[in-house]
Amino acid sequence: MTPDTETAFFSALAHPDRRRILDLLRLSPGSSVGEIASHFDSSRIATMKHLAVLEDAGLLISEKEGRVRKHWFNVVPIQRMYERWTDEYSSFWAGRLGSIQERAESRAAERREEGEKRA
Amino acid sequence: MTPDTETAFFSALAHPDRRRILDLLRLSPGSSVGEIASHFDSSRIATMKHLAVLEDAGLLISEKEGRVRKHWFNVVPIQRMYERWTDEYSSFWAGRLGSIQERAESRAAERREEGEKRA
DNA sequence: TCATCATGTAACTCACAGGTTACATGTTAG
């Protein structure tokens, strides 16, 4: 997971139209450029650029069939990013996901943070 | 979770220096502006702008004590974003780790090579 | 007190993201 990979990932998701494209592909896998572009006010070329950004970040996969290019959402980068952030920041996550044992640890962590704040 | 909130969140994490600032705050809670800025080659003002972006996105909390402003990492936005994405995309999370990933890289790689040729 | 220190603000430059229009290329239906 290089810094460039992470930057591409977050930059791609930083634009609302690009997040919406992923939503559209989740609901309608295999959509064409034209179908996706029809959901936006901006031009088809703008949509194509968004698709390129998403594909560079690995967030979607495309394949050309005849004169039509079809697109699919790819969950792998999100999964990887989830694992990276939950791993490195696990000390902040403990107890925030449901289990009783972890929640006890969480309160202790919060107290520690408060203590550090006052110090 | 408004679109603006999500955009601020991902935009904030889209810069490697800002992600590094969060790492620094995780390891050294309560760091000052100067302490954080000392880890980067760019100017202190650049760091201050990064801190402002992170604070606007809710990713850090700061408090001024005397002439020093102290900073803490805030996990809440990451937690919320995790819940939003894993919930809405959960149906894609199972059994997709094999064949898709390699294909995802190819077109993006082609575009990168084209760009390098032109450069 | 006052010189130094830490932070904050202002004003500017530069690169590039994100949009546009115009045109090119390849595919398919009639």
Add this chain to the structure above:
DNA sequence: CTAACATGTAACCTGTGAGTTACATGATGA
């Protein structure tokens, strides 16, 4: 065969993200 169609590329414009230098403000230690 060719006209309509779907996508791709080129060239350009504009706003803003991200950096800089210069200066201002408020706190603190000697």
